[in-house]
Amino acid sequence: xxxxxxxxxxxxxxxxxxxxxxxxxxxxxxxxxxxxxxxxxxxxxxxxxxxxxxxxxxxxxxxxxxxxxxxxxxxxxxxxxxxxxxxxxxxxxxxxxxxxxxxxxxxxxxxxx
Amino acid sequence: xxxxxxxxxxxxxxxxxxxxxxxxxxxxxxxxxxxxxxxxxxxxxxxxxxxxxxxxxxxxxxxxxxxxxxxxxxxxxxxxxxxxxxxxxxxxxxxxxxxxxxxxxxxxxxx
Numbered sequence: 001x002x003x004x005x006x007x008x009x010x011x012x013x014x015x016x017x018x019x020x021x022x023x024x025x026x027x028x029x030x031x032x033x034x035x036x037x038x039x040x041x042x043x044x045x046x047x048x049x050x051x052x053x054x055x056x057x058x059x060x061x062x063x064x065x066x067x068x069x070x071x072x073x074x075x076x077x078x079x080x081x082x083x084x085x086x087x088x089x090x091x092x093x094x095x096x097x098x099x100x101x102x103x104x105x106x107x108x109x110x111x112x113x
Numbered sequence: 114x115x116x117x118x119x120x121x122x123x124x125x126x127x128x129x130x131x132x133x134x135x136x137x138x139x140x141x142x143x144x145x146x147x148x149x150x151x152x153x154x155x156x157x158x159x160x161x162x163x164x165x166x167x168x169x170x171x172x173x174x175x176x177x178x179x180x181x182x183x184x185x186x187x188x189x190x191x192x193x194x195x196x197x198x199x200x201x202x203x204x205x206x207x208x209x210x211x212x213x214x215x216x217x218x219x220x221x222x223x224x
Contacts (some may be wrong), residue, residue, distance in 0.1 A: 031210055038124065041217035042201060043156070050209050088156055096209050099144055101158035 003027065006091050007107035011077065011087060012113050021076045021108045023091035024090050029103070030074050030096035032074035036064060037088040037107075044091075049074055078110060117204050118214035126192045126222050134218040135164075136185045136202035143205050145178060145185040146212065151198040159200075194222050 004025045013019045025032065031050045035043040047060030049068040063082025068074055074093075077087045088109050092102040132190045137147060144163045148156040156195050160169055162178035162185060169176045173196075175188040191194055197221045203212040 033211070035214075038218065040219075042119075043214040045211070045213070048211060050211075092156075094210050097163060098205050098208050098210055099163060100148060100210050101161065102210070102212060103157075104155040104157070106155050 004091060004093055004103055004105035006089075006108050008030050008108060009027055009106070011108055011110045013110060014051075015079045018079050019110070021078070021089055021091075023076065023105055024072055024095045024106075025073045025074075025091075025103075027093055027103060028071070030071070030094035032062070032068070032092050033092045033102065034058075034066065034074070034076045035092065037090060043090065046076065060110060087094045105108070117202055117213065117215040119202060119218050121218060122138050122216060124218055124220045128190055128192055128194060128222055130224050131188065131190045132192060132220070133186055133188045134200055134220075136187075136215055137184050137217070138204065141182050142185075143182075146203045146205075147176060147185075147187055148201045148203060148214075150183060150200050150201065154198075156201060164165075168175075171202050189220075191222075194224060196220060 009020045011037050021035050033048040034046040047066040049055035065077045090107045091105040094102040120135050122221045145157040146161045150156045160176050166180045167178040173190045177186045199217040201214050201217045203214045
């Protein structure tokens with residue numbers, strides 16, 4: 001089945017630790033996105049990539065880093081510089097065209113120990 | 114920056130009742146998309162509106178795009194418990210499909 005796979009489903013971070021969230025898609029989409037969801041605040045864009053080996057900061061990129069070495073993969077690292085990392089993280093992908101819908105992964109809940 | 118504002122933020126509905134949620138922008142929108150996120154789940158695409166005054170229906174859901182393309186609404190008739198979730202509107206912010214989401218309307222249905 002085609003889709004987007006995020007792992008792990010739950011992740012715990014210790015103080016000062018970097019953690020990496022995985023996102024893999026087999027939909028052959030050029031564009032991939034990372035959103036952060038806090039209760040009552042909707043989805044905020046962290047980083048996005050519209051083509052392999054290129055990515056751009058979104059609205060809340062501070063404390064996060066990404067890479068896009070393969071079309072299928074767009075991992076997100078939450079660094080120790082992100083002081084409030086507890087949130088639900090959603091990865092999405094879509095064709096690199098306007099008026100196309102996004103497909104979302106099932107999300108990763110990150111909590112701080 | 115330019116945003117889409119959704120109202121209400123929270124909607125408590127009795128089963129069988131109708132309700133409407135709104136998405137408003139201060140600038141003209143090229144399109145508007147609606148997504149639904151069930152509790153504990155991820156957003157799933159519902160529909161896209163592109164034309165001024167466009168109305169689309171999906172069973173009990175009616176989506177409308179304003180004549181000035183600055184607002185959109187989602188109307189649900191005869192609400193069912195399966196309608197529980199958060200409904201987001203989203204606008205395109207570039208020509209490559211990047212979306213900006215509203216804060217969502219969380220819908221709770223009482224049997």
